[in-house]
Amino acid sequence: MVDPRPNILFVLADDMKASDLDHTPKTQSLLVDQGVKFTKAWVSRSLCCPSRATILRGQYTHNHKVWVNVEPSGGFWNFFDRGLENSTVATWLSAAGYDTILMGKYLNRYGLDRHGNRAPSTHVPPGWDEWYAWEGLYGGTDNTYEINENGRVVTYQRSETHDTDLHAQTAENFIRHTAGSAPFFMYLAPNAPHDPAYYAPRHASMFTGTALPKPSSFNEADVSDKPQWVQNKPRLSSTQVSNLTQFYRKRLRALQSLDEMVERLVNALSDTGKLSNTYIVFTSDNGIYLGEHRLQAKGAAYNATPRIPLVIRGPGVPRGVTRSQMALNNDLAPTFASWAGVVPPPFVDGRSLAPLLTSSPPATWRTAFLVEHRRTPEEFAYVRAIPNYSAVRTARYNYVEYGTGERELYDLNPDPTELTNIYNSASPTLRAELKSRLDALKTCSRADTSATSCKIAENRR
Numbered sequence: 001m002v003d004p005r006p007n008i009l010f011v012l013a014d015d016m017k018a019s020d021l022d023h024t025p026k027t028q029s030l031l032v033d034q035g036v037k038f039t040k041a042w043v044s045r046s047l048c049c050p051s052r053a054t055i056l057r058g059q060y061t062h063n064h065k066v067w068v069n070v071e072p073s074g075g076f077w078n079f080f081d082r083g084l085e086n087s088t089v090a091t092w093l094s095a096a097g098y099d100t101i102l103m104g105k106y107l108n109r110y111g112l113d114r115h116g117n118r119a120p121s122t123h124v125p126p127g128w129d130e131w132y133a134w135e136g137l138y139g140g141t142d143n144t145y146e147i148n149e150n151g152r153v154v155t156y157q158r159s160e161t162h163d164t165d166l167h168a169q170t171a172e173n174f175i176r177h178t179a180g181s182a183p184f185f186m187y188l189a190p191n192a193p194h195d196p197a198y199y200a201p202r203h204a205s206m207f208t209g210t211a212l213p214k215p216s217s218f219n220e221a222d223v224s225d226k227p228q229w230v231q232n233k234p235r236l237s238s239t240q241v242s243n244l245t246q247f248y249r250k251r252l253r254a255l256q257s258l259d260e261m262v263e264r265l266v267n268a269l270s271d272t273g274k275l276s277n278t279y280i281v282f283t284s285d286n287g288i289y290l291g292e293h294r295l296q297a298k299g300a301a302y303n304a305t306p307r308i309p310l311v312i313r314g315p316g317v318p319r320g321v322t323r324s325q326m327a328l329n330n331d332l333a334p335t336f337a338s339w340a341g342v343v344p345p346p347f348v349d350g351r352s353l354a355p356l357l358t359s360s361p362p363a364t365w366r367t368a369f370l371v372e373h374r375r376t377p378e379e380f381a382y383v384r385a386i387p388n389y390s391a392v393r394t395a396r397y398n399y400v401e402y403g404t405g406e407r408e409l410y411d412l413n414p415d416p417t418e419l420t421n422i423y424n425s426a427s428p429t430l431r432a433e434l435k436s437r438l439d440a441l442k443t444c445s446r447a448d449t450s451a452t453s454c455k456i457a458e459n460r461r
C-alpha cells in the first residue's frame with residue numbers, strides 16, 4: 001500500500017537575506033509563484049549554530065541553550081554533550097517511519113575537536129538514515145572541502161565540483177533512485193551564500209555591475225540615538241563600501257547554484273511523480289548586515305539579520321500568495337511534524353505553520369516574539385562586540401533591553417528601518433507594556449497552554 005504521507009524537502013541557505021530572494025528567478029517561479037511567501041519571517045537568534053539548534057528542536061535559544069557558534073557555550077559539542085541530538089525533528093520523523101537524509105551544514109564546528117582543531121568525525125547523529133554533512137570550519141578551504149558520507153570522510157576539490165552542485169547531485173540521486181515507498185524528509189543545507197561565498201565558475205560573469213542595496217539605514221549618519229556598541233563603529237569608509245559591494249556580488253553568484261538546485265530538484269520530483277505530494281520549504285538560518293546601521297555580519301536585533309526569506313509550496317498550499325503573520329525558525333520543526341502526523345515533544349516552543357497554508361488562515365496568531373543574544377568570551381569578535389540583549393518585536397515596535405542598562409525602541413510605522421530610537425520620549429504606558437511582554441517571553445517555555453508558555457506570551461493582544 002502506498003504511504004499517503006507527504007515528502008518534505010527542506011532547503012536551508014546560510015546567511016541569505018530576505019531581499020536576496022529577488023535574485024533567485026527559478027526559486028521565484030517554482031516556489032514563490034507556486035506557494036506561500038512569508039513577508040514577515042524571522043529567526044529568534046540571528047546566528048548560525050543557535051538558529052540551527054532552534055530549527056532542529058523547535059525551541060527558543062534560552063531553552064535549548066546553544067548560545068553561540070563556539071564551545072563551551074555553543075557549537076556542535078554543546079549540542080552533542082547535552083544529548084540534544086536524541087530528540088530532533090529527524091528522530092521524530094524517523095520514528096514515524098520517514099526516510100531521513102541530511103546534506104550540507106549541520107552544526108558549527110562539527111568535524112572539529114572540542115578545542116577547535118580539525119578532527120574528522122564519523123559521527124552520524126540519531127534519526128538520520130543518510131548523512132552527507134560538512135566537516136570543519138566554513139566548509140573547507142579555497143581548494144578542498146570534506147563531507148562525511150554516511151560515516152566515511154570524502155575530500156572534494158572545489159575546482160572540480162562546487163559544493164552546492166554536489167549537494168544537488170546527491171539530492172537528485174536520492175529522489176530519483178533511493179527514495180522508496182516510505183515518505184522522505186530531506187534536510188538540504190548548502191553553504192551558500194555565507195562568507196566567503198564561493199561561487200561556481202559558470203556564474204563568474206554575473207552581477208559584475210550590480211549595486212549594493214543602500215536602504216535609508218545604510219551607513220547610518222547619526223547613531224547618537226543608539227547604544228554605545230553601535231556608536232563605537234565609525235562610518236564605513238569608501239574602501240569598506242567597495243568591499244561590501246564585491247561581497248554582495250559574490251553572494252548573489254553563489255546563490256545561483258542554489259537557485260539551479262531548486263529547479264533540478266523540482267524536475268526530479270516531477271519526473272518521479274512525487275511533486276504533488278511533496279512540501280518544499282525554502283529559508284535561511286539568519287540574514288546579514290551589509291552596511292545597515294554601519295554594521296557587517298550578524299547577531300544584532302535590527303531587522304536585517306533576524307529577518308529571513310521563507311517560502312513554502314506543497315499539497316493544498318495556495319499558490320502565489322503572501323502571508324504577513326509572524327513566522328519563526330522555531331516553527332519549522334513543529335510544521336514538519338504536523339505534516340508527518342507526529343505530535344512534537346512538549347519542550348517545543350514553536351507552532352505549526354500549517355494553518356497559515358490554507359486559504360483561510362486563523363484570526364488569532366502570535367502578535368510578538370523574542371529575539372535574544374548572549375555573548376561569551378570565546379565567540380568571534382563581531383558577536384562579542386554586541387552586549388547581551390533581549391528584544392521583543394511586535395507588529396509595530398522593536399524594543400531592546402541590553403544587559404548594560406541601555407534601551408532601544410523603534411516605532412516601525414514611521415521608521416521601518418530603525419533610524420530613530422524613541423525610548424526616551426516614549427510614554428510610560430508604552431514602555432511598561434513592552435517591558436511586560438518582553439519579561440513574559442524571556443522566560444517562556446513550551447508551546448502548551450500553561451501560563452508560562454511561549455504561545456500564550458506570543459499571542460497576547
Ligand SMILES: [Ca+2]
Pocket residue numbers: 014015047048194285286
Ligand atoms: Ca548563518
Ligand SMILES: [Ca+2]
Pocket residue numbers: 220222223224225226419420421
Ligand atoms: Ca539614528
